[in-house]
Amino acid sequence: MRAITMHKAGDVRVENVPDAAIQEPTDALIRVTRACVCGSDLWPYNDGPNNAGQVMGHEAIGVVEAIGSDVRTIRPGQVVIMPFAFSDGTCMFCDEGLQTACIHGGFFGNGNAVGGAQAEALRVPFADGTLFPVDVDAEDALMPSLLTLSDVMGTGHHAAVVAQVKPGHVVAVMGDGAVGLCGVIAARRLGAEQIILMGRHEDRLALGKEFGATHFVRERGDEAIARVSELTGGHGAHSVLECVGSEKAIETSMGIVRPGGAVGRVGVPHYSTIPDAQSMFFSNVTVGGGPAPVRAYIAELLPEVLEGRIEPGKVFDRKVDLDGVPEGYDAMNRREALKVLIKP
Amino acid sequence: MRAITMHKAGDVRVENVPDAAIQEPTDALIRVTRACVCGSDLWPYNDGPNNAGQVMGHEAIGVVEAIGSDVRTIRPGQVVIMPFAFSDGTCMFCDEGLQTACIHGGFFGNGNAVGGAQAEALRVPFADGTLFPVDVDAEDALMPSLLTLSDVMGTGHHAAVVAQVKPGHVVAVMGDGAVGLCGVIAARRLGAEQIILMGRHEDRLALGKEFGATHFVRERGDEAIARVSELTGGHGAHSVLECVGSEKAIETSMGIVRPGGAVGRVGVPHYSTIPDAQSMFFSNVTVGGGPAPVRAYIAELLPEVLEGRIEPGKVFDRKVDLDGVPEGYDAMNRREALKVLIKP
Numbered sequence: 001m002r003a004i005t006m007h008k009a010g011d012v013r014v015e016n017v018p019d020a021a022i023q024e025p026t027d028a029l030i031r032v033t034r035a036c037v038c039g040s041d042l043w044p045y046n047d048g049p050n051n052a053g054q055v056m057g058h059e060a061i062g063v064v065e066a067i068g069s070d071v072r073t074i075r076p077g078q079v080v081i082m083p084f085a086f087s088d089g090t091c092m093f094c095d096e097g098l099q100t101a102c103i104h105g106g107f108f109g110n111g112n113a114v115g116g117a118q119a120e121a122l123r124v125p126f127a128d129g130t131l132f133p134v135d136v137d138a139e140d141a142l143m144p145s146l147l148t149l150s151d152v153m154g155t156g157h158h159a160a161v162v163a164q165v166k167p168g169h170v171v172a173v174m175g176d177g178a179v180g181l182c183g184v185i186a187a188r189r190l191g192a193e194q195i196i197l198m199g200r201h202e203d204r205l206a207l208g209k210e211f212g213a214t215h216f217v218r219e220r221g222d223e224a225i226a227r228v229s230e231l232t233g234g235h236g237a238h239s240v241l242e243c244v245g246s247e248k249a250i251e252t253s254m255g256i257v258r259p260g261g262a263v264g265r266v267g268v269p270h271y272s273t274i275p276d277a278q279s280m281f282f283s284n285v286t287v288g289g290g291p292a293p294v295r296a297y298i299a300e301l302l303p304e305v306l307e308g309r310i311e312p313g314k315v316f317d318r319k320v321d322l323d324g325v326p327e328g329y330d331a332m333n334r335r336e337a338l339k340v341l342i343k344p
Numbered sequence: 345m346r347a348i349t350m351h352k353a354g355d356v357r358v359e360n361v362p363d364a365a366i367q368e369p370t371d372a373l374i375r376v377t378r379a380c381v382c383g384s385d386l387w388p389y390n391d392g393p394n395n396a397g398q399v400m401g402h403e404a405i406g407v408v409e410a411i412g413s414d415v416r417t418i419r420p421g422q423v424v425i426m427p428f429a430f431s432d433g434t435c436m437f438c439d440e441g442l443q444t445a446c447i448h449g450g451f452f453g454n455g456n457a458v459g460g461a462q463a464e465a466l467r468v469p470f471a472d473g474t475l476f477p478v479d480v481d482a483e484d485a486l487m488p489s490l491l492t493l494s495d496v497m498g499t500g501h502h503a504a505v506v507a508q509v510k511p512g513h514v515v516a517v518m519g520d521g522a523v524g525l526c527g528v529i530a531a532r533r534l535g536a537e538q539i540i541l542m543g544r545h546e547d548r549l550a551l552g553k554e555f556g557a558t559h560f561v562r563e564r565g566d567e568a569i570a571r572v573s574e575l576t577g578g579h580g581a582h583s584v585l586e587c588v589g590s591e592k593a594i595e596t597s598m599g600i601v602r603p604g605g606a607v608g609r610v611g612v613p614h615y616s617t618i619p620d621a622q623s624m625f626f627s628n629v630t631v632g633g634g635p636a637p638v639r640a641y642i643a644e645l646l647p648e649v650l651e652g653r654i655e656p657g658k659v660f661d662r663k664v665d666l667d668g669v670p671e672g673y674d675a676m677n678r679r680e681a682l683k684v685l686i687k688p
Contacts, residue, residue, distance in 0.1 A: 092579075093603060093604065096604060098603060098604040098628060100628065101603035101604055101627065101628060162630070235436075250621075259437060259442060259445035260437065260440060260442040260445055262632070265625060268625070269621050269622050269625050271621055272619075272620075272621055272622060273617035273618060273619055273620075273621050274617060274618035274621050274624075274631070275616075275617055276616075276617075277594075277613050277615055277616055277617050277618050278613055278616060280618075280634075281609060281612070281613050281633065281634045281635075282634055282635065283445065283634060284442060284444065284445060284632070284633065284634035284635065284637075285632070285634070286506070286630060286631065286632030286633075287618070287630065287631050287632070288606070288628070288629070288630030288631070288632075289625065289628065289630075290624075290625045290626055290627060290628035290629070291625075291626065291628065293628075
């Protein structure tokens with residue numbers, strides 16, 4: 001089958017790889033009908049992959065082609081949302097809704113024995129625990145928004161949940177990438193009154209405005225902190241959604257959160273310690289977050305998409321087939337494309 | 345009046361200082377009937393005070409002697425609990441129950457213009473917002489437990505709240521000082537099933553057992569982490585109450601919290617960054633906490649004390665008058681005394 005592989009930094013190829021196939025009785029095999037490139041794929045695109053030649057991609061919607069003998073709830077022919085992490089659905093962490101800590105779980109497109117979603121087909125471990133069937137046609141017009149439930153929309157929602165967004169809150173969203181923009185949607189859904197989007201790409205800020213952002217901060221570092229202070233009566237934001245992952249971003253987050261507030265981190269951290277542990281303490285600031293248990297959030301967010309109350313699919317501003325993916329990585333890396341949708 | 349002053353590290357004196365008096369119309373003047381020495385007083389006792397000669401102490405119960413012309417709810421003659429922080433009771437942070445972030449607030453016994461509680465009397469700013477009247481006699485037998493509501497019991501409770509203790513949880517308490525022991529009480533009250541107390545003073549561990557601790561870890565560092573792992577089926581604790589404040593303690597806390605768990609910090613941090621920001625992220629661990637808004641917790645905890653369901657006053661294992669306070673500091677510093685109660 002054809003799939004997207006990464007060999008070293010900047011080297012993304014369309015290649016023939018061994019066909020995906022059922023290996024375990026709990027597996028399902030899906031034909032990928034939609035996939036996409038994630039902002040987090042740009043880290044290996046710049047720094048190199050975990051394993052040379054690994055199949056990339058962790059977000060997908062597909063049609064179930066085959067199931068293993070122990071699969072109970074997933075059936076061939078179903079359209080399914082595939083969260084970026086697989087999970088057994090039965091361990092204590094899955095029970096608690098933290099599927100990204102599943103004892104037997106792991107991540108797609110990560111260079112491990114499980115494949116990637118930027119491919120014609122994919123083996124999905126623990127099909128019952130991982131996949132979420134949706135009763136729509138595989139070519140439904142809502143596909144872009146449904147696809148975001150496999151990662152970015154659930155991840156933006158996770159940031160908002162961890163940052164304890166509540167009705168009337170002042171929320172700051174660090175980063176105007178697809179996750180940050182979905183964070184804006186999530187903050188509005190949860191009742192935030194003032195939503196400050198921090199970024200510097202005018203087209204993305206415009207989409208953020210459409211999603212519910214009320215204020216925009218284009219500055220960085222200390223200037224950004226001063227600007228947020230100005231916009232919040234000197235107090236800062238109740239909730240900060242950290243959707244970048246750089247050291248600068250966490251430093252700024254700590255500078256704009258108000259006493260008693262919370263920072264929700266969903267950008268994969270490229271730093272080793274949380275700064276300002278003392279001022280964080282004296283301000284009773286909370287920091288949390290991590291890989292979003294998007295599997296747990298689909299039940300809550302799916303009706304929102306199906307009934308048209310949120311349209312996170314608008315983050316896709318480019319659509320390619322597999323042959324167009326290498327150019328898609330490049331366009332996202334140059335910040336020319338916001339998020340690239342793949343129709344294999 | 346007589347008061348306890350600190351001049352430099354290790355130099356604690358009983359001295360005559362200017363009488364406490366009403367200065368602002370929102371002040372109350374209290375006669376201190378009970379005060380105590382806090383574990384956090386040992387930091388300046390070892391490192392030196394903020395201001396040479398400052399009056400020490402931030403925990404007190406007293407009788408109101410006089411009030412300013414704008415005081416509305418506090419009346420002379422009332423027995424009052426004085427939280428370690430003063431707060432106006434009207435700002436947005438006080439409204440939200442985070443009185444330790446009060447816009448006009450501050451801390452007692454900190455070397456600022458407001459005095460300390462280890463004294464015969466004390467001026468209390470914002471009497472209406474700060475003091476909590478209790479309908480008991482000034483010499484009631486419950487005084488030791490009531491006194492803990494001014495700091496240590498509320499602080500242990502705050503650690504448990506921030507660490508998200510819930511019924512059935514596995515809780516680890518770092519530190520067997522008075523706050524840690526009150527954290528054990530709080531964890532049990534909130535329904536924890538397994539409470540692992542980490543310390544190495546046998547008498548304190550015994551009191552912890554009485555308070556509800558079910559397991560004890562005497563090891564430190566990596567050995568402590570391994571031991572907690574063993575006691576928790578390899579998963580770690582849902583909730584870690586960090587009641588020490590040293591770099592080693594926060595490192596160990598990060599090592600024993602399980603995925604999706606939370607660390608509640610109430611030990612004043614003597615470190616500048618939170619370690620393990622990456623493993624913390626991949627485990628979806630939350631870190632929060634700070635100076636406890638004990639004023640907000642008194643309403644919840646007071647009936648527990650008055651009706652005898654909790655007895656945090658047992659942390660006091662020595663009772664002195666003002667003349668005995670310098671020796672009390674020394675005994676606490678040598679870990680000979682757990683917590684010293686002062687009857688001025």
